[in-house]
Amino acid sequence: MPPQNTTNRLRPQTISQDIDSFHGLQTVINYNTTRADASSANLQEAYQAMLISQQTETEKLALYRAAADAARLAEWEFHNAVLAMKEVVRGQYGSDSDQAQAVGLKKKSDRKRPSRKKTVAIAS
DSSP, rough: OOOOOSSSSOOOOHHHHHHHHHHHTTOOTTTSSSSSGGHHHHHHHHHHHHHHHHHHHHHHHHHHHHHHHHHEEEEEEHHHHHHHHHHHHHHOOOOOOOHHHHHOOOOOOGGGOOOOOOOOOOOO
């Protein structure tokens, strides 16, 4: 048997088949083994541990999504507040002021005027 790569999650189909096999084993009356890892008690404990871990993961994932949404909204609120501040600075001090440059706006006088590109005649 090749070594198992436990860094990857099992496919949901595999988990579903394992659960079906476990439930099928519960109908077997005379199941008895000397392998501790294949005993009915160990299977029951592993199944319960998996269910608890999956429930914990789902709860934490929901909390993570809620926190991510809150952070995203806070970022947008901050961004919109900064945009409003820049408009106020531009309105109060003018678009060619040092104050406008201090808040990250480009001075109007520093902008390059658009110019026509000269066409180069190709000599043939």
